Amino acid sequence: MDTVMGIPVHMDYEGQRLAERLFHIIILSFGAAGWLYGYHVQDFFKTILMLGGGSVLACLVTLPPWPIYRRSPLKWVPVQEQPSAPTETVSSKKKKK
Known part of the structure; x- marks a missing residue:
């Protein structure tokens, strides 16, 4: 998906x-x-507000899959067909015994 x-x-x-x-x-x-x-304004609440604002900004910048984060897609190796091994039937196994 x-x-x-x-x-x-x-x-x-x-x-x-x-x-x-x-x-x-x-x-x-x-x-x-x-x-x-x-520290300058001597109010710890201002520190928490700035950190909260930075957290919201960081989430908006990094969480959505923006096109800048899809510049180097992986080159997958194509699936190769494996040669199928010969299958023995039930009747051929009974004849060997």
């Missing part, structure tokens, strides 16, 4: 790595900026 209502719902491995890296960068940036701002 690659699409739901015509919308692609997959990411490739490189896209997953990029999404995770962006998520970490956004969360850490907003966390550090929120801590500095909260």
Whole structure:
């Protein structure tokens, strides 16, 4: 299942790595900026608000499978036909005994 209502719902491995890296960068940036701002105004609630805003932004940027996360699809090897082994029938097994 690659699409739901015509919308692609997959990411490739490189896209997953990029999404995770962006998520970490956004969360850490907003966390550090929120801590500095909260320290400056002496209000811990402002720190939590900035971190929450960064979390929402990070989710909006990284959770949907945007086209930027589907740039390196895997090249799958085509299925090859295996030669079928000769099958013995029940009657041929009885004759051997």
